[in-house]
Amino acid sequence: MEISLTVNGEKHTVDVPPNTLLVYLLREVLNLTGTHIGCDTSSCGACTVIMNGKAVKSCTVFAFQADGAEIITVEGLAKNGELHPVQEGFMEKHGLQCGFCTPGMLVLAYELVNTEEDLSEEKLRKALKGNLCRCTGYQKIVEAIQYAKEKV
Amino acid sequence: MGVVGQPVKRKEDRRLITGYGEFLEDIKLPGMLYAVFVRSPLAHGKIVSIDTSEAENYPGVVAVFTAKDLEGKVNDNPVAWIVPDSNQADVKRPLLARDKVRFMGEPVAVVIAESRQAAYDAAELVYVDYEDLPAVVQADEAVKDGAPLVHEHVPNNIALKWHVKGGDVEKAFSEADRIIKQRIHIHRAAPVPLEPRGAVAKYNPGKDKLTVWVTTQNAHIHRFLLSVILNEPEHKIRVITPDVGGGFGAKIPVYIEEAVVSFAAMQLKRPVKWVETRSEHFVSSIHGRDFIGELEFAVKNDGKILGIRGKNYGNLGAYYSTISPGCVTVLHGLILPGTYDIQAFDYEMYGVFTNTAPTDADRGAGRPEALFFLERMVDIIAQELGLDPVEVRKKNLLPPGENIKTVTGLVYDSADYQKAMNKALEIADYEGLRKQQEELRKECRYIGIGVVSHIDICGFAPSKVVGAVGLQAGQWESAIVRVHPTGKVTIVSGASPHGQGSDTTYSQIVSDILGIPIEDIELVYGDTDAVQMGWGTYGSRGAATGGTAVAKAAKKVFEKAKMLAAHFLETEEENLEFKDGVFIRKDNPEKKITIQDVALQANVAWNLPEGVEPGLEAEVFYDPSNFTYPFGTHICVVEVDPETGQVDFLKYLAVDDAGNILNPLLADGQVQGGIVHGIGHSMYEAIVYSEDGQLLTGSFNEYALPKAHLVPHIENHYTITPSNVNELGVKGIGEAGAIAAQVCVANAIIDALKPFGIKHLDSPYTPARIWKAIQEAKQNGGNA
Ligand code: FES
Ligand code: FES
Numbered sequence: 001m002e003i004s005l006t007v008n009g010e011k012h013t014v015d016v017p018p019n020t021l022l023v024y025l026l027r028e029v030l031n032l033t034g035t036h037i038g039c040d041t042s043s044c045g046a047c048t049v050i051m052n053g054k055a056v057k058s059c060t061v062f063a064f065q066a067d068g069a070e071i072i073t074v075e076g077l078a079k080n081g082e083l084h085p086v087q088e089g090f091m092e093k094h095g096l097q098c099g100f101c102t103p104g105m106l107v108l109a110y111e112l113v114n115t116e117e118d119l120s121e122e123k124l125r126k127a128l129k130g131n132l133c134r135c136t137g138y139q140k141i142v143e144a145i146q147y148a149k150e151k152v
Numbered sequence: 153m154g155v156v157g158q159p160v161k162r163k164e165d166r167r168l169i170t171g172y173g174e175f176l177e178d179i180k181l182p183g184m185l186y187a188v189f190v191r192s193p194l195a196h197g198k199i200v201s202i203d204t205s206e207a208e209n210y211p212g213v214v215a216v217f218t219a220k221d222l223e224g225k226v227n228d229n230p231v232a233w234i235v236p237d238s239n240q241a242d243v244k245r246p247l248l249a250r251d252k253v254r255f256m257g258e259p260v261a262v263v264i265a266e267s268r269q270a271a272y273d274a275a276e277l278v279y280v281d282y283e284d285l286p287a288v289v290q291a292d293e294a295v296k297d298g299a300p301l302v303h304e305h306v307p308n309n310i311a312l313k314w315h316v317k318g319g320d321v322e323k324a325f326s327e328a329d330r331i332i333k334q335r336i337h338i339h340r341a342a343p344v345p346l347e348p349r350g351a352v353a354k355y356n357p358g359k360d361k362l363t364v365w366v367t368t369q370n371a372h373i374h375r376f377l378l379s380v381i382l383n384e385p386e387h388k389i390r391v392i393t394p395d396v397g398g399g400f401g402a403k404i405p406v407y408i409e410e411a412v413v414s415f416a417a418m419q420l421k422r423p424v425k426w427v428e429t430r431s432e433h434f435v436s437s438i439h440g441r442d443f444i445g446e447l448e449f450a451v452k453n454d455g456k457i458l459g460i461r462g463k464n465y466g467n468l469g470a471y472y473s474t475i476s477p478g479c480v481t482v483l484h485g486l487i488l489p490g491t492y493d494i495q496a497f498d499y500e501m502y503g504v505f506t507n508t509a510p511t512d513a514d515r516g517a518g519r520p521e522a523l524f525f526l527e528r529m530v531d532i533i534a535q536e537l538g539l540d541p542v543e544v545r546k547k548n549l550l551p552p553g554e555n556i557k558t559v560t561g562l563v564y565d566s567a568d569y570q571k572a573m574n575k576a577l578e579i580a581d582y583e584g585l586r587k588q589q590e591e592l593r594k595e596c597r598y599i600g601i602g603v604v605s606h607i608d609i610c611g612f613a614p615s616k617v618v619g620a621v622g623l624q625a626g627q628w629e630s631a632i633v634r635v636h637p638t639g640k641v642t643i644v645s646g647a648s649p650h651g652q653g654s655d656t657t658y659s660q661i662v663s664d665i666l667g668i669p670i671e672d673i674e675l676v677y678g679d680t681d682a683v684q685m686g687w688g689t690y691g692s693r694g695a696a697t698g699g700t701a702v703a704k705a706a707k708k709v710f711e712k713a714k715m716l717a718a719h720f721l722e723t724e725e726e727n728l729e730f731k732d733g734v735f736i737r738k739d740n741p742e743k744k745i746t747i748q749d750v751a752l753q754a755n756v757a758w759n760l761p762e763g764v765e766p767g768l769e770a771e772v773f774y775d776p777s778n779f780t781y782p783f784g785t786h787i788c789v790v791e792v793d794p795e796t797g798q799v800d801f802l803k804y805l806a807v808d809d810a811g812n813i814l815n816p817l818l819a820d821g822q823v824q825g826g827i828v829h830g831i832g833h834s835m836y837e838a839i840v841y842s843e844d845g846q847l848l849t850g851s852f853n854e855y856a857l858p859k860a861h862l863v864p865h866i867e868n869h870y871t872i873t874p875s876n877v878n879e880l881g882v883k884g885i886g887e888a889g890a891i892a893a894q895v896c897v898a899n900a901i902i903d904a905l906k907p908f909g910i911k912h913l914d915s916p917y918t919p920a921r922i923w924k925a926i927q928e929a930k931q932n933g934g935n936a
Contacts, residue, residue, distance in 0.1 A: 033178035034171020036397075038346045039430035043852030046346060074171035087169045091161055094817045097825060098651030099168030100347040100397030106169060121865065128860035132852070134346045134398050135651050137828035137889075138860040140821055 003067045007032065008076025014063075022066050023047045023058040026073060034074040034103045038132070045131030048104035049073050055111040057130070074103035077110060085151035086110050086144070095144030097135035104131050109145045119149045154664035156880075159817035162656045163670065173395045176350040176367050177427050184352070185214055187413050187426040188271035190261040190278045191435065192253035195289070195507040195845020196300060197282035199251055199260065207263055207277040212270030215420060216278065217412070218261045219248040226415055227381050229408050231472035232373070235481050235622040238312035243303050243505070245471040247381070247408045247415070253282065254302055254470035255507050256847050257435025259408065264416050264424060287507035287845035291465035292444050294506045302470055302505040311468055311503040314481040318559035319496035324459025328450035332533050337914045338524050338894075340442035340467065340839040341832070342434070343514045344857060347397020349437055350427035351410040353417035362418060363390045366410050368678075369399040369648055370688025373625065375680045377406040377474070382414055393678030396650035400829065401513030402437050403650070404690050405474035409436070434850045439839050440514020442467035443480070443521040449529050450496070455537055455544035457530075459496030460489065464521075466511075468503045473512035475623070477503055482621045483518030483609065486560040490526045491569040491605045491783055492548040497559045507845040513690065515829050515890040519608055524895040527604040531899045532911055541899070542582060542603055545573065549605065554876055562609070564781045565883070568809070568873045569605055575871055576603070576785035576807040585789060593907060599802060600904025602788040606892035610884030611696030611780035611877060612687075628775035629693065630686045631701035633662055633709050635768040637755040639748025641666065641673040643705075646686005647698030648678045652822070652886060654694050657814045658702045661880070665706040666713070667733030667747055684771065692782070692884025695814055700878040701774035708770035713750045716768075719761045720745050720753060780875045782883035784808035786827075786892040788864075788900040794908075797923030799835065799901055801864035806892070808868070811875040811883035819885050820868045826889020827866055832858035833890070834897040838916045909933070 004013045007030060014029050026032045026049065035058060038046035047059040050072035077084040086109040089095065096102040108131055112119065116127070124142045133141060167173050204216040228244035249260045261278050265271035286300040293299055294309040302309055325331060352365040362384055368374050371391040379386040396403060409426055417424040428436065447462040466480025480503040489497060514520075530548075534541040550556055552568040576582075582603070589599050612618070613627035632644040643658050659673040676682055689698070710730075717735035718725045721743050729736045735750070737743040750768065753759065757766035789803040806823055813819045836856040840848045849855040874881030894915075901917050902910060908929040913921065 027177075032171070033175075034173070036175070036347070037177065038348070038397075039852050041430065041851045041853050044346065044430070074169070078170055083169070090169050091165045094162065094821045096165060096168055097653070097821060098345070098347065098398040099164070099173050099395065100175065100345075102168050102173075103171055122861075125861040129862075132346060132857050132859065134344060134400070134829070134857065135825045136821060137824035137826075137866065138863065139824050139866055142860070 001064060003063055005066050005069050005071055007071045008073060016063050018064060020063040021059055022061040022063050025063040026058060032073050032075050036100055036103055038100065045104045045108065046101050048107050048131060050107050050111060055108045072107065074106050077106060084110065085148040086113060088151065089144035089148035093140050093144040093147050095136065095141045101131060101133040105133065105141055109148060112145060113149045113152050119146055155660045155670060156664050156814055158815065160656055160660055160670065160815055162653050163659060164653060164655045175347060175395050175397055176352065176365055179352045179365055179394065181352065181354060181423040184423040184425055185264050185266060185420065186268040186271045187416060187424050188263050188275045189259040189409060190263065190275050192249065192256060192258045192260055194253055194282055194284060195256045195287035196285040197253050198285060199249060199253065200281040200283055202261060203279040204261060207274040210270065210274035210277055212266040213263060213274045214266065215264045215416065216261055217248065217416065219246055219250045222247055222415065226411065227383065229381055229406065229411065230377065231474065231477060232624045233475045233478035233622055234624060235312055235314050235477050238314040238481065240312040240477060241306045243306065243311065243472060245408060247412050255509050256845055257509060262412050262416065264420065289506050289508050289841045289843065289845050291442065291467040291504040291506060294504050295465065295502065302507055306505060309505040311505050312477055312481065314485065314501045316485045316560050317498045318561065319459065321459050321461060321496040321498040324496035325450045325461065328458050329453040330451050330536065331448055332451055332536050333448045334529060334532055334912055336445045336447065336525055336528055338441045338443045338521050339915050340439050341514065341837045342437065342439040342839055343400035343402035345398030345400055345402050348428045348430060348433045349403065349407065351413045352423060352425045353414040354423040355418045355421055357421055360388050361390065362388060362414060363392065364410065364414050365392045365394055367396050367403050368393050369403045369650055369690050371648055371678045371680050372646060372686055373688060374406055378411060378414060381411045390681045393648055399650045400515045401440065401517060401690065405438055405512050430852060431850050434855060435847055436509060438473050438512040439469065439509055440511055441521060441833065442511055445525045447525055447529055449533060451533055453537060455533065455539050455547045457492060457494055457548050460494055461498045463500040463502065465502045465504050467506055467508065469506060469508045469510035471510050473510040476510060476512045478623060479513055479518040484522050486562055487519050487607060487609050488522040488526055489558055489560060490523060491550055491607050493550045494559050508841055515826065516887045520891045520894050523606055523891050527895040528898060528912065531902065535906065535911055542577065545603065545605055563778055565778055565875045565877050566873045567783065568871065569783055572783060572807045572809050572871045573605055573785040575869060576787050576805060579869060580787045580803065580805050597791065598794055598904040598907065599789060599791045600900040600902065602896045602900030602903060603785065604892055604896045604899060605785050606888060607781055607783040608692065608888050608891055609779050610692035610782055611776055612691035612693040613779055614777060615775050625687065627687055628773055629697040629701045630684050630773045631705040632684065632769060632771045633702065633705040635709060635751040637752050639668065639672065639751045641668055642676055643673065643702055644676045644683050645698055645702060646683055647694050648688040649694060650689065652689060652694050653818045654698065657695060657818065658699060660814060661699055661703050662706045665703065665710050667730065692886040695882045696780045696878055696884045697774065697776055699814065699882060700880055701772050703880055704774055705770045705772040708772065709768060713747055713768060716750050716754055717745050720750065776877055778877045780811065780877050780883035782808065782810040782885060782888050784888060784892065786896040788896045790900045790904060792901060792904040792922060794926050797919035797926065799917065804864040805867045806869065806889065807871060808885065808888055809871045809873050810885040810888065812872060812881040813870060814882060822885045823868055823889040824866050826887060827893040828858050828863045829890040830893025831863055831897050834894045834915055835917045836862065
């Protein structure tokens with residue numbers, strides 16, 4: 001079926017089978033491999049993208065549900081080679097190690113810094129509970145997002 | 153001031169935060185096929201027949217392979233650790249199950265198709281007829297007479313038995329005031345990197361060249377073993393590691409899936425890709441822990457430990473994994489005396505086959521289990537004797553020093569355990585915490601304080617030593633430091649980072665030695681055609697062994713650069729000063745040359761001294777003289793709600809001593825990640841099989857990886873006791889957190905339960921288990 005959507009500001013019209021998941025559309029059809037797949041139960045959040053301003057797990061969204069949507073993936077965070085504050089934060093505060101969870105964490109952070117006022121450690125830890133990271137122990141991810149909040 | 157020791161931001165971050173990491177799943181090759189494995193639903197069964205015809209005819213399917221198709225073409229997957237004097241049973245794993253399946257998830261067939269979907273669909277159409285056999289999942293059950301045999305030729309399922317003895321054990325136990333005994337089961341968990349395993353293989357028949365991209369921590373070990381399995385000469389195999397999304401031990405082993413995909417690519421002469429799903433990961437990637445210890449400590453009434461006696465059953469699963477025999481023996485038993493002055497030791501270790509997925513290294517590999525036994529026992533001793541657990545620890549700690557020989561034959565490089573412990577106690581205000589605990593108990597609130605003194609065996613490793621204990625490999629590390637004509641630098645290392653940040657730390661090391669900015673330096677690793685032999689990253693060896701090789705190579709380069717600079721400046725080397733990358737004549741500071749210009753001259757070689765080779769690079773193969781032994785003290789404070797069994801963290805404080813720290817930012821990250829790994833293993837994560845061997849925790853819905861809100865804020869502190877093994881004075885910091893935290897949390901929780909008369913409780917420390925223990929204790933008269 002034909003689907004039109006905007007990804008990172010670019011319009012795409014694609015023809016995919018109806019059972020295609022958004023994450024496959026992004027990775028396999030549009031070759032935006034920054035968005036990762038870490039599980040098959042919607043548990044890990046490695047696939048998180050922004051859809052119409054909200055962080056969603058793209059492995060739980062059918063491509064057709066994104067018809068007409070505005071999507072932002074990790075590839076769309078930096079503008080003209082300038083890192084977004086959340087990216088800066090992750091670099092400054094060592095918010096990543098292997099980098100596999102990172103794209104999902106970054107776009108979630110992007111939503112949080114744009115929409116939440118209270119980014120206390122406690123609040124942030126709760127907000128991160130849908131995204132797993134095996135490497136960092138989360139503390140530096142929290143610090144990275146707080147750093148970014150100061151900058152936006 | 154140099155950059156070593158500074159919190160330098162990571163060079164590897166930019167690609168990973170902009171979506172340009174290159175992970176295995178991102179690889180797409182023209183004409184690529186997809187592999188899906190057909191796995192056993194049974195824990196134990198005879199394969200009566202396999203019918204692949206329907207699958208073969210499914211649209212898009214290119215081939216279906218079973219064990220029959222591999223017969224005579226490949227070899228079984230060998231084990232890379234053969235422990236001497238252990239009577240280790242000869243068991244090799246077939247790539248696809250031959251006559252029997254031995255654990256749920258063992259592959260019996262592979263379907264190769266034009267698309268992933270077609271491969272999945274067709275895999276459902278492979279019909280396997282099994283005859284159900286009784287299964288055994290628990291190691292102490294498996295060794296009993298009459299237990300089902302996983303391998304018919306291995307009696308009592310005992311794969312190996314290794315014995316370590318030192319000192320006068322009989323005397324120690326006869327002189328003891330008390331002998332304190334406990335059985336401890338450290339439940340099964342798993343390393344669970346966030347990126348699943350995968351492999352892409354491509355074969356060029358014209359060159360007879362096999363290229364395999366694989367999620368591994370050690371490309372060269374993969375090349376070596378794939379060559380053995382596939383009968384393909386080693387120089388005809390190229391193994392490449394893309395960005396690897398975490399390993400923690402899970403990506404050390406050479407897995408049969410990787411070999412099957414390689415075989416398929418060679419047979420079909422088309423690229424083949426396989427990436428496991430998370431559910432597949434849980435049934436077929438390695439698990440860890442699952443040790444059952446029976447421990448006896450001979451003690452004096454004042455808490456002095458005279459000797460340790462005991463045995464352990466380490467659950468190997470259905471087959472050996474690449475280094476698993478070492479994990480249940482050598483890497484475990486030798487460190488069991490920990491940081492204490494133990495003079496008598498007698499310990500038997502069994503590796504046991506069961507109908508479960510194979511186990512292997514899981515962030516610490518045998519050492520977390522040793523420290524868990526030891527540090528749990530110290531708390532039990534304190535409780536039995538009515539002493540403070542810290543007092544018992546202090547009574548037994550080894551004195552500060554260097555080259556301390558232990559009862560098991562290890563030589564601790566440098567030690568100051570008191571310093572780390574005192575620092576932790578002071579910062580945490582241990583006395584105050586105990587008072588607070590006392591006060592709160594009056595209000596029926598139960599806080600618990602866990603204190604552990606931890607130690608790790610790191611910096612793998614002196615090759616002669618690991619060879620003597622049966623590892624079928626060397627453990628030295630290599631490095632090339634190459635200065636290009638423009639003065640930019642490539643480091644080529646046999647280590648294989650997958651999140652540790654070695655690109656940054658190695659660049660820091662080279663930058664300080666050569667005076668070249670770190671942004672002009674880049675690390676190449678994980679490609680066997682580009683990198684000289686090396687052994688990968690695990691065992692906290694990246695800095696101590698890999699980093700030392702890099703430092704040595706950079707120093708050699710510097711020596712040559714200095715010699716050439718003297719030649720170009722027409723003076724003696726002694727007359728040169730080196731500052732910020734510039735060689736300056738002391739007698740005439742006007743005359744100077746940058747190291748970049750030296751590199752250019754060295755590379756064009758128009759004017760080199762007689763007999764000097766062109767180029768500016770050096771290669772080093774560094775074999776350490778000893779392991780390194782990082783240590784520290786961790787303190788954890790929890791509150792347990794006796795009504796629900798719920799545990800809340802009040803504090804987690806870590807004092808680690810890993811010798812010199814190359815990059816404090818990265819060190820904190822390693823320790824914090826390790827601690828959360830340990831907490832996860834203690835409280836949330838559990839691999840559970842039913843009695844008949846069905847995996848009950850096959851996804852993230854059942855296997856609870858720790859989440860951000862379920863783990864505490866960690867306070868990181870350090871003491872610095874440089875290692876004497878290497879010139880950097882570093883020890884290693886990747887595993888220490890996991891080793892310390894798993895038992896630190898256990899001690900804290902059980903300390904909180906002390907008023908109920910609870911001495912020990914096996915993990916995982918879930919609310920249900922804690923609540924049940926409290927109820928049972930109350931019924932048995934424990935008051936609170
Ligand atoms: S891939 Fe794990 S939540 Fe989407
Ligand atoms: S950085 Fe590796 S999983 Fe988060």
